[in-house]
Amino acid sequence: IHSADVALTIAGASQFGINARIEGVDWNKIIERASVGIDQDARNIEEALERAPNVTVFPGSGRFRAPGELQVGDDVIHAGQFVIAAGGRPHVPEIRGLDSVPYMTSDQALRLPAQPKSLLIVGGGFIAAELAHFFGALGTDVTLVVRAARLLRHEDDEVSERFTSIFSRRFRVLLDSNVIELGPEGDQIRARVRTGEEITDVLTDSLLFATSRVPNTDLLEVANAGVELDDRGYVKTDEYLQTNVPGTWALGDIVGRYELKHSANLEASYVAHNLLNPEDRLPVDYSAMPHAIFSSPQVASVGETERELREQNRPYLVSTYPYDQAAFGANIEDHDGFFKVLADPETREILGCHVLGTHASILIQEAINAMHARSGVAGITGSIYIHPAMPEIVQRAFGSLSEPHHHHA
Template identity: 55%
Template sequence: MRKFDLIVIGSGSGLEVSADVSDAGRSVAVIEEGPFGGTCLNRGCIPSKMLIHCADVMQTVQNAAAFGIHAKVERIDWRFIVQRAFEEVDADAAMIERGNRQSENIEVFKGRGRFTGPKTIAVTGPGLDEEELTADTILIAAGTRPWVPDIPGLDRTPYITSDEALRLPEQPRRLTIIGGGYIAAELAHFFGALGTEVTIIHRRGLMLREEDEDVSRRFTEVYQRRFNMMLDSQAAGVSSKNGEIIVEVTTPDGSKSVTSDTLLMATGRVPNTDSLEVAKTGVELNQRGYIKTDEHLQTNVPGIWALGDIVGRYLLKHNANLEAAYASNNILDPENQAAVDYHAMPHAVFASPQVASVGLTQQEA
């Protein structure tokens, strides 16, 4: 069994902590199964915003006549749009991994980590014999993954999540999105602005329910003009036939069906605590499976810390970076721990229209 001063699970914002601890001369193990950089770089904010900018450019051209500029779009090079984004993303991920492997006090373990005890982790991966690691201090920063509800027929029907939606090699002609949060809103804008016929099925009456109600209402009104919106509706079943996806929908007006080329599940996120087998550590989880921490980001098990999406306070990259700064301080200087200040956490939805807010909504105040 290999022992380190610190083990970091995940290569997103947790790398900020591993860098600080290694700079202090301590040994660090970084466990990562996929590309380095976490959700934001590989499957989230960075590639999605690069793609969404193309949709914004499209809308600018389409609306240019309002400013006396007459232009038209000749064609859309979908493969170039996707390739342009991910050539940069993949290069950045490789650079981050290379930098960690070259760091003097950091050792990278490329594989899946799972807890086998309170302070022991087994790592397995391609070309890697199972290796067991231990440390007095462990930081869990392994993020979340798309959550997919149990819809009859879905297990036999092709579908994608936001992970795959950003790398589609071909543009779908018709797209059905199940969900009504920021992921559904942003991806509907991306695909719709570039010419895909979009249908959104949402179980609530308003999109973006986390926003102030007035904002959600106005946003929903705009989307009802842009897309085929099925609100207060539930997907009752899905199937595929002759390359088409059929979704049976229960609406306030009765049962209806929607046919498309591609089905996108944008129904939320779930923490990776189950695949890590965090339960074997004795760390407390909340009802949704997220890790409970105190105001210093320490769990109920001494020496085990957590930050970022897997904690579930705010599923935002800048929040994870904020928590990483506090975690570094609190791990390196335990006598002078600081409580994380969440008092003004901003966020934005890069759709059309764009939405940004900070602080409490009227409903929360």
């Protein structure tokens, strides 16, 4: 993604008095930077496990045959304790003509041998947002087909609306839309898109599905282990991450609470503790669980959205502070960015923070730390901030809290 950020910076250099242009894109080098790092990390982990004492690695795909019994290839493993951390995979919706055209998911997107001239992305969530930015900034003509009325519909409404507006300036974005048919058209792909009553044909070189993900519980055949699943196919656990089968635990994407690497890391630390300390089990503390979207603009969020607080009928204070009202934000010409804070009017507890703009994933960390430490609004406003540095935006957002303009029932 950083290569795309650099390309976008060069494209916008003229506003800072720098005349620059991109002479070309070395696609193979960009893809190599992404894939080599990932592959090397995977090899390092694998080699470390193979060298570790008391660890036996069984390469291959596993499936449960019965409670306490897992088959991997020709090997059958019996154990009193199992940790299920088999993740999830991209889901591709059923569309007429799908099998007549080539398509990809996020699994293949960053390993393409050549950069597509045009790309149709089906989906409007964080994967679609990140990959649209990546391909688009490097010169691919991107179209997004989004089923919802906005991109990033699970984010705070202000973030979602602003992001949709910005992306609609950068790309062709078809909202409230569905791909209803696919077919080959010469050496391209023809996608028939329905928007309300209107039908449009979109021609594209490449097709990418970024619609949703599904857990790998079916591939692992966890039902054979007696493990209960929810109605979406995710493993059900208690607050200690143990399943209904004593000694069988689960964490990460296959549980589906937060499908994030850092949440899986947190869950893994709790499972390790609870499995080894049955008399001193700890419930997982998911408070102040953040996420970020590495698109352009970046988005970062922690805690409740304003919509969720209204639905709970909970009183709150709100502040939405524009980046460009602080010196650093104005200097970098970020006129779309803002930092939004939601807080309890009585206790001044921080209820949620939502950021859109440059380095959103960095700026939000102060709010995450304050929420985790339960230091409240004063934990931010009581500190001294460097002028004219970017974190002043955070300080000013927290210092501008007021009653929302609408009334509560």
